[in-house]
Amino acid sequence: MNWILVWRRLRRDRWTMAAIATLAGVVAVSLVGGAIATRVLGHGGDKPFPYATIGDGPVQKPVGIWSHVPDTAQVRLDEYSQMLPPAKGTKTTLFVLGGDGTLGRDEFIRLLDGGRTSIEVGIGGVLFALLVALPVGAAAGYFGGLLDAAVGRFTDTVMAFPMLLFLVFATAKLSPYLAGVGYSWIVPRGVFSDALLIGVFTCFYPMRLFRAQLMTLRHAEFVEAAQMIGASDWRILRRELASHLVPTMLVWGAIAVATNMLLEVSLSFIGVGVQPSTPTWGSMLAVAWGSIYAPRSANPTIWLTLCPTAALVVTVLALNQLSEGFRRALEPRH
C-alpha cells in the first residue's frame, strides 16, 4: 500500500478533508474543552446548582441558555418547604447552554465532557470488536475448512437477529459486574463495560469482512511464493497479509465508531449504559427525556435535545464522510 499516494488522493477530496478537520475539532474540544470551561466559568459539570431551575414542584424547568445562576449549592426553604431566593450577596455564575434538568448542572460543560466519553465508547468498541474479529476472521479466511464453514454460518445466522436486543439483554445482566472498572476521569465508570459489550456484539460484521478479504488472498501468488520459500503460516499472516486488512479496517472502523456512539445512546435510553451522573451525549439525552423505565423528571427545553443531537449528527456525518473518503482513496477503482 502506497500511503503517500493515498494521502494525496485524500488531500484532493474536499469533503473528506472537511470531515477530518471537523473530527479533529470535535476531538480537541472534547479532550480539553471541559477542563478549560471549568476553569474559566468557575464550576464543574458534576456540581448541582439548585437555583438553576425555574419554578418549583412538578413544573420545574431548567434555566435557558446564557443564564446567570446563583453560585450556591445551598437551598433556602421557608417553613412550607418552598424555595426562597438565595441569600443576598450570593455571586452568580454563567450557564452558557443552561441547566440540564432538575439537578441544575451545567449543560455546556457536560456537553464537552460527554463528547469525550462518547468518543471513548465509540473507539473502545471498535478496539474490542477488532480484538475478537481480527484473529477469528483472519484464521477462518486463511485456513478455510471446517473453521471457515462454522464461522461463516454462525455470522450469517447471528446477523439476521436483532443485535440491539441481545446487546440490551447482555448489558442489563453483565454491566453490574463490569461497572466498577474505570480509571479516574480518563475512563469514567461504565465506559469500559459499554465499550466491551458493544464491541463484542458488533464484531460479526468485521469478522465477515476480514474472512472474505483473506479468502480471496489465500491463493494469491505472493502468498504461494512465501509458502514456497518455507514461511510459516503465522509469518505469512503477519508479514504478507496483515497490511492488506488495513484498508478494510479503516473503512469499517470509521463507520463503526459512529455506529457505536449511536448504540451508546440506545443503551442510555434503556437505562443500562453509563451511570446517569457520567455525562455522555447519550446519557444527556436520556436525562432530558427519561429512559424507557424511568419517566423524565422535567419537561426538556429544546436545547437539551438540540445540543447533544447536533453534536452527534455532526460527528457521525463526519465519520461517515471519512469512511467514504477512505474507501475512495484506498480503492480508487470503486
Add this chain to the structure above:
Amino acid sequence: MSHFTAFLGRRLAGALLTFLTLIAVTFVVYWSIPATPAGFLYPFAAHLTNYQLQHGNHLLGLDRPKLDQYGDYLWHLLHGDFGGSWRGGQIVDNDHLLLAPIGPQLFAATRESLSIILGGALLVLVLALPLGAFAGRRIGSAADRLISTATLVGICTHPMVLGLILATTLGVEQSGVIDNGYCPLRRGPKDTCGGLGPWTSHLILPWITFALLFLALYVRMVRASVADTLHEDYVRTARAKGAGELRVMRHHVLPSAGLRVLTMVGMEVGTALGVCIYIEAAFGFQGLGRLAVTVMGGAADQIDLPFTLAVVTIITVIVLVGNLVVDVLYAVLDPRAARETSRGRDKPLVGGVF
C-alpha cells in the same frame, strides 16, 4: 422445478435448525445464570426456606431432567401453547400453579410491532425508489449530494430522539390530531378505539420515524443499482427502440433495483425489530420490542423463563419467516439464486448494526 423444491427444503431445514438451536441456547443461558425462580411464587418472603425452594422448583417443573424441560417446551409450543408467565404466579391448594397465560399479551404486542414494521417498510419503499432513481441518474450533482446528505441526517439522529421530537411537536400533546398509543384495526371489546382511520392516524408518525431511519440505506442502494443498470446493453436497446425515459426507468431499470431492495427488507427484519424498541417507547406503544426489553432487560436478577422463551420464539419466527419469504421470492424472480447457497449481507452505512 426440482431445483426449487430442493432449495426450499434446504432453507426450511436450515430455518428449523436455527429455531431449535436458539431455544436450546436460551435454555442453556438461563440454566447457567444463578437464579431462584421459586422467588416468583413467594414474592413476600424475604428468605425462602428449603421447603419453599424445592416446592417452588417442583411446581415450576424445574426439578425435571433438562432435556425433558426442553422437549416439553417444544411439545407445548407445537400446540400453540406459550405457557404461563412466572411473574405473579399463585399457588393453589399447595399443589398446582395458577399462571397468567402469555399468549394474548404476546400476540397483542406482535400485532403492534408488525404494524409499525410493515407500514414503515412500505413507506421506505415508496420514498426510496423515486429518490434513489432521481439521484442515481445524476450521480455527483448537487441534487444527488443533497439527497444523500439529507437522508443521512435521519440515520445520524437516534430513532428515539427522532420519535420524541415528532411525538412532541406533531403528536397529541400539541395538535390533538394524532394520538399516542396503538389503535387496532378491528375494535375489540376492551379497546378504546379502532378502525382503519384511527389505526392509520396513530401509526403515521411511527411510520415516518421508521422511514427516516432506514431511508438513507435504501436510497443509497437504489441509487447505486440505477447508476449500474443505466449503462447495461438492454437499457440501451430499450432506448434505441424508442421507449420513453419513464418507461425505461419503470420497466427496465427499477425492477433490478427493486429486487435488491426486497432482499434487504427481508434481511433487515431483525434490525427493524430492534429499532422498534425506541419507536414504540417514543409513541407509547406496547409492542414486541418494549416487551422484550421489559422481560429480558430488566435490572432484576430474576428471569421469567417462559416469557423470555416466548419472546425469543416469536422474534426468531418473525426473522426466519422474513428471510424465508425473501429467499423464496428471490428464487422465483431470479432462478439463478436458487443454486447459490448463501448471499452476502452488506451493511456499508452508519446504523447498519442497529
